[in-house]
Amino acid sequence: MGVETSLWQRSRQAAYDEITSIAMGLFLDQGFEQTTIDQIASTAGISRRSFFRYFGTKEDIVLGDLASQGELVRAALEEVPSTVGPWEALREALHAVDALAIDPDVTMKIATMMYGTPSLRSRSIEKHLHWQTLLMPDIRRRLGIAEDDLADPAPGAIVASAIACLDAAGEVWVRGGGRDDLATLYDRAVSAVRGRS
Incomplete structure (x- = not known):
């Protein structure tokens, strides 16, 4: 069998x-x-x-791996020592699954198509919302917030912001023709969100 x-x-x-x-x-x-x-x-x-x-939708052909990649990010995040802060832990997890690495030859056309197609963009956001659900429990623990304390918006805000930074970095990477390093763009986006110069 x-x-x-x-x-x-x-x-x-x-x-x-x-x-x-x-x-x-x-x-x-x-x-x-x-x-x-x-x-x-x-x-x-x-x-x-x-x-x-x-496939459930045509969009899933392009973005199918995005959902499963969220599971990989969660597993990588759980491997980061609990003493590491939430922002740094998220960056380590994204780096561990190559979410901050891009193969310019393969990815540019696909990324250009994704950022330029409204239905793909909205489906991408939907899948990233799933990432948020997956990653929040770990960030909640890192912040010392009890699992049953759902009144604190900090874990959701940090995870949502990190994902938004990844998306913003990807869009800038596409507009720049893939010349910049995605990880550097992500770090700049995070620094802006966290109020660092």
Whole structure:
């Protein structure tokens, strides 16, 4: 049974990867909004119904990894010693999962498409809200706030601000044609939010 399950999972992952590759090629070639689900399904040789077995929305093709990356950031954050402050711990966690590293050759076109497409932008924000839910418990502990104390806005404000800084840094990175270092841009954004020069 285990071997059969593993084979099924590998087959499903291979199909997922192939559909993603085909869709991304279409998006980058003719634009995200100009590419339809029917066109993706047809090019991939699957039915529209089969498409929805792999993806909930067209936006999920571009942003699918963003949700799972949130789980990686949470795991990395929990590995940072509890003596490290919340802002520094978040930076370490983002760095640990390469959220502050970008491959310019691969990412520029995708990032440009994301920041220039309203539906992708809003879906990205939605997934980042999920990150906030994942990361807040750790930050709450670092601040010495009891788990059941939901009256203090500090943990949510810090996590939301860090995510907003990451988003702002990414947008500036795209506008600058990928010339700047994303981690440096993130640090500058955080310094501005924290009132540091």
